[in-house]
Amino acid sequence: MTPTLHQIHPVLPVQNVLAALFFYTQKLGFDIVFADDSKDPKYVGIKRDHIEIHLKWKDVKEWDYTIYRPMLRIVTQHVDILHQEYNFKNVFPKETKVIKTEWGTKEFSFYDLYKNGLTFYQNS
Template sequence: MSKGGYFEAIHPVLPVQDVTTALGFYIEALGFEIAFADNYEDPKYAGVKRDNIEIHLQWHDASEWVKGVDRPMLRFVIQNIEALYDEYKDKGVFHERTALRETAWGTREFAFYDPYMNGLTFYCDL
């Protein structure tokens, strides 16, 4: 057993231009629920959760998107990847190359972007 600190969870913070729009996407399209918000009328920072996953959404000025800053890429370990793929395929969230596929590195996965180009990959080990 380690004598150091214990890592219990991670809550990534994704940059978004509009927290309300991002909340709508994660709740309505991806099946998350709201965990908290700094202000429920006009949030600038909020969290969504589904099962053991919690993601934070933070407002960033639109000028930051003009600079061409790279966006985060998140990888979610999923049980029953086929069921999640089926759940999302009719939600209008996939891009033209989204497909459930097996990879050379031993996973079965699919991926797409949220409305603010944050990458979301869902996978399981083969």
């Protein structure tokens, strides 16, 4: 029997888990799957459709924006409609547009509250 990989749950560092939860649930439409503490969480899982992301608190003393920040590429359908949803909620700067890439995708990208990059795309 060969092992099969089924999912990946990226862990994004955040400085304030409650603020990040608000952004991801209220702005991006994710639901909370679990939290290590209901009042002062340090590690949580959030999910929208088939995508699960974990958010982990990092002390400000450990924070360094000069290092490489995570960038997630999330496959979706109807990228234009998702862009409209997030635009309506003022999730990203107004100049954020859906683009067609040279490698055959339609996509848009922005950063969350803690400079973790999010790209939503579909094959065109």
